[in-house]
Amino acid sequence: MRLPDLEAWAIFAEVAEHRSFSAAAEAIGLSKATVSKAVSRLEAQLGQSLFHRTSRRLALTEAGRPLADHAARLLAEARTAEEMARHGASAPMGRVRLAVPMTFGVVNVAPLLPDFLAANPGIDIELHLSDARVDIVAEGFDIALRIADLPDSSLRARRLCSIQVHLVAAPSYLQRAGRPTHAGQLGEHRLLGYTNVAGPWRFKGPDGAEVSVRADGPLAANSGDALMPTLLAGLGIARLPGFILGDTLESGAVVEILPDWRPSPTALHLLTPPSTLRPARVEALIAFLTERLKD
Incomplete structure (x- = not known):
């Protein structure tokens, strides 16, 4: 042979x-x-x-x-x-390439990294921040964090936690356009779309009814942060995770609408290439992120 x-x-x-x-x-x-x-x-x-x-x-x-x-x-x-x-049993060493969504990475991941780097002086991290979906294998990443419902693939995936998504609008928009009382009415409103998630907005009502609405409005962007100025200006309704909305809900700059209608669930996943053979430095960062992001 x-x-x-x-x-x-x-x-x-x-x-x-x-x-x-x-x-x-x-x-x-x-x-x-x-x-x-x-x-x-x-x-x-x-x-x-x-x-x-x-x-x-x-x-x-x-x-x-x-x-x-x-x-x-x-x-x-x-x-x-x-x-x-x-390296055998020696301390993990080398570089780990980590891909993370932009805002989630800045708000939730970057603040954790000093603890990891201090505890693992032989490891350095290349942090890639982008809302675009990276090809982990082709682009040579060791780990990727992704917020989505994952399609079947050869990648190894671990669910870390749920991500709470809110349907919100500025009070000025609701005063002008009216407050919807049923998810089916959203089609009559100006919706701000997030283009990195394909397909319509889907909701399940308190009676189990399901509604799909196509996001059609004055702005669509591949960054949730880019939607915020238009949202705050009262020009449409947006569906965004809490880590992008920040304190705008608490301050009243935006208000939640249709609280009884649940958007499609989404979660934070940790993805790695298909192989189960991983360097110790990668396993160390996987264990750290899993523990620190599980809530």
Whole structure:
């Protein structure tokens, strides 16, 4: 039985990540010719091209794209195994790449990190803040926190806690447009949409009735924070989590409407790549975040 050419797979993963033979060669300390030969060798073994090559750009072929994900996993697991062998029972060391939604990260995650870093001086964290949904495997993240109902995927997911979502409007909007008394009336109002969550707003009423409403109004944005000025100006109704609303509910700057109609439940999840083989530094941060964010 012929063994797989693991070196060629690893080099292919680096070229796919850097989108350049030269950049990959520099990153792994090999000559460009060696890198090119390894990819050509792998293409010959597979019987198909992995890259479209031109004088100006290098792009994965249709066949190369899914194979690049597999190659990245192979390389990551090999590096993890080496690290585990090197460090053994020693204190966790190295960098952890963590992806977190923007506002939740600033408000709820960043304040926790000093405690973790002080307790784990050998670990450093690269914190990526964005409301866009990242591709954990393709972009090389060790951990991602995501607030959503998760679709089925190959990622490993752990539910940490529920996230309370509020349907709110400024008093000035309600004085002008009237206060809805049934979720079905929301279609008659100006709704501020959050574009990172696909589909209509869904609610369940006190009698079990379910209503779906398409968010259609003067502003849609991929950041909940970006909706706040328009919400506070009294120009529409928004559906936002408490960590974005902050103290605006308590101060009366916005008021909750339709409290008997529950929006679709959502939760905070911790996601990791499919492999169960993880470096000690990643396991340490997973344990810390799980404990500190469970409530």
